[in-house]
Amino acid sequence: MTGRSGTLAWVAHLVLLIGIAITGFPIYVCFVASTLTTADIMQAPMPLLPGGHLVENYGRALTEGTASTTGVPVARFLLNSLIMALVIAAGKIAISLLSAYAIVFFRFPGRMICFWAIFLTLMLPIEVRIVPTFQVVADLGLIDSYLGLTLPLIASATATLLFRQFFLTLPDELVEAARLDGAGPWHFLKDVVMPLSATNLAALFVILFVFGWNQYLWPLLITNTASMTTIVIGIKAMIGGGDAPTPWSLVMATAMLAMLPPVAVVVLMQRWFVKGLVDSEK
């Protein structure tokens, strides 16, 4: 970041501003629309200044829902999404932390086979294995349950690899010092490895929470009743085809609400998140 000429700085800023405008404008329109009535939105051109129906729209969306969601309020969708995102993030972290720990610090027969098996699953995203996975989940009777919603998404090769790479940077002497201090595998994990991975854990939590929150295809398949649906599916469900006109102001309010939790997680954990991505604190 040194020795940059004035012109170049201006160009860089201009590019950044354009980027922000491209990303930010649709969100602004969405926000404006959520404060208008549906009739206002249908005007051409749509007003670009916020209207006076903010409280009313958000209140109705949260508590009443719409006809096409059979009256299930958006608050319920938010709760479902929150549960799903939290369980997926926590589950992925727990599973990948433990499997990476085993692969790095234990010498057992088939260690490398396990590693490669995990590594290979990277090549099989959810979409590829979705039909067999659906069959298994359906046979287990987990359709329309939180377990069915989260369990198949928990295994994570990416997070395992990330932890593995981090664990490999811990010096062997640290492991040996802990052995001499009398720390068994559990204490070493709890007292040394976890505190040292705190920033990685935070960064991963943010990424995985957003990943879980934004799931679309899997919840679409696995939930049939509106009360088990997530917010992302909920928005889609509100945009009714059929007879009922789409209540756009409520849809926009719901879209804004759907955006808030991931933003909140990122903002709240930003300090840790950036630290985890940037430095590798020894």
Add this chain to the structure above:
Amino acid sequence: MATVTLTQLRKCYGATTAIHGVDCAIADGEFIVIVGPSGCGKSTLLRMIAGLEAVTSGEIRIGDRIVNNIEPKDRDIAMVFQNYALYPHMTVFANMAYGLRLRGFESEDIRSRVDQAAQILQLGGLLERKPGQLSGGQRQRVAMGRAIVREPQVFLFDEPLSNLDARLRVAMRVEIKQLQRRLGTTSIYVTHDQVEAMTLADRLVVLEGGIVQQIGAPIDLYERPATQFVAGFIGSPAMNFLPATGVEGGAVELAGGLRIPLGRAVPAGAALTLGIRPEHVAAGPEAGAAIPLAVELVELLGADSIVHGRLPAGAPLQLRLPGIAALATGTKLPIALPIGALHLFEHASGRRV
């Protein structure tokens, strides 16, 4: 405090043998330094004693116990690592207390032990800091503190000073020696630095290629090295070695027909190596010196000077002269090789004759 006894200790990695049957009896409270060049197996030996490497065959006893199959934490030892291996996320206090905590000590007991160690090591004001906020020397002290709070029977040091700068290394060397005297704990110290080895050790173990070359007090090793390797490793600058052949009448003949009297019989015609330390070469006509040394280079160190030269037949020789020796390149300096300072080794085996 305890004795440590190694009996026919061997370590193999597949087909390669790293340690070839080491025998060593270490007395209670003794400071033993294992010294040797890189890759000689000295760290492996230490790690076997610590329990971090499995023993291929042989026996390790600490006190009366055979510890071959005992976990490191149950061997009643403490180790100081080369890079200190402090837990970066714990404070100095927590670093020192961790081992005690895991062993279920009362927190008051832990507090008093850590405070005592901190006092001995002058870490008093630093207990709440993290290792990242400490200097190299302070981290070194914390690593030692972590070892001494446990009050183990044996201290193991794995090149603990090699990450410090030269000045600090000398200071810490003195501190380690004083600390060990004060605590009286049996200590095994691994280093590749022969000065560290000479100054710290009660007894030295010189290791090369996984074979013990000699065990003894530093001065004994200096004065009567058992092999050519030990002779060359101990002492700085290193001993001069000159190829020689035994002749009748108690002398050896160097290249170019130069005869050096030994004052004792040697087998005639035997291929030998004559060794003499640079500080023992006599120079100047008053010393009865008769061999002309062609001076090539003089290194002035202030207190003394190292003269690099060549004997008439071309063999290089170094000698140390006191003070500042103003000798021009090409000067013929008369030298003598005093009988009492000569070491003789078999050429093939390197063994002392």
